[in-house]
Amino acid sequence: MGEFSGIILVPIGEVDPVIIAWLKEDIPKILPANVRESTPLSLSPRHFQNDRDQYLADGLLADLSSIPRDENTIPLGITGADLFSYSLNYVFGIACTGRALISISRLKPECYGMPANQKLFRWRIFTEAIHELGHAFGLPHCEYPGCVMYFSNWIGDTDRKGPEFCYRCRRRIGLPGKA
Numbered sequence: 001m002g003e004f005s006g007i008i009l010v011p012i013g014e015v016d017p018v019i020i021a022w023l024k025e026d027i028p029k030i031l032p033a034n035v036r037e038s039t040p041l042s043l044s045p046r047h048f049q050n051d052r053d054q055y056l057a058d059g060l061l062a063d064l065s066s067i068p069r070d071e072n073t074i075p076l077g078i079t080g081a082d083l084f085s086y087s088l089n090y091v092f093g094i095a096c097t098g099r100a101l102i103s104i105s106r107l108k109p110e111c112y113g114m115p116a117n118q119k120l121f122r123w124r125i126f127t128e129a130i131h132e133l134g135h136a137f138g139l140p141h142c143e144y145p146g147c148v149m150y151f152s153n154w155i156g157d158t159d160r161k162g163p164e165f166c167y168r169c170r171r172r173i174g175l176p177g178k179a
């Protein structure tokens with residue numbers, strides 16, 4: 001991960017504090033970074049699209065640039081808002097180099113007619129957070145379906161791949177190989 005050493009969790013709009021606590025505990029299991037929390041950002045109505053009843057992910061991602069931080073720290077926005085991007089009907093998250101964002105709105109098992117399941121919900125949030133942070137560290141998508149950097153076309157891809165980087169992606173961001 002070279003120059004990056006810290007991650008700031010930024011709630012955008014109303015976010016259950018339990019989710020922030022989960023991420024604080026889970027992210028360091030994969031990324032050896034100092035994870036802390038910032039004061040929340042408000043969910044700006046500028047990014048809301050009435051006809052879609054969704055927020056523009058790219059707009060929320062841009063708002064994260066207002067978070068005060070040093071250059072080695074990456075902000076990870078977390079929102080309950082449903083997101084779309086210019087070419088995609090919905091996204092679980094979005095990132096650019098140095099900034100990442102996830103939406104939890106489509107990660108609840110209840111969204112897919114399944115019974116509530118906190119463990120699965122937490123696993124999905126963890127997986128999507130690591131995926132977007134991987135992009136923020138400069139990783140592209142990975143063709144290995146078991147790698148967290150594999151593109152999730154639907155929630156089944158997220159559940160299958162889980163939060164671990166493959167050996168190649170680990171190497172690319174300078175993480176040591178698994179023992």
Ligand SMILES: [Zn+2]
Pocket residue numbers: 131135141151
């Ligand atoms: Zn991606």
Ligand SMILES: [Zn+2]
Pocket residue numbers: 142143144147148149150165166167168169170
């Ligand atoms: Zn990979």
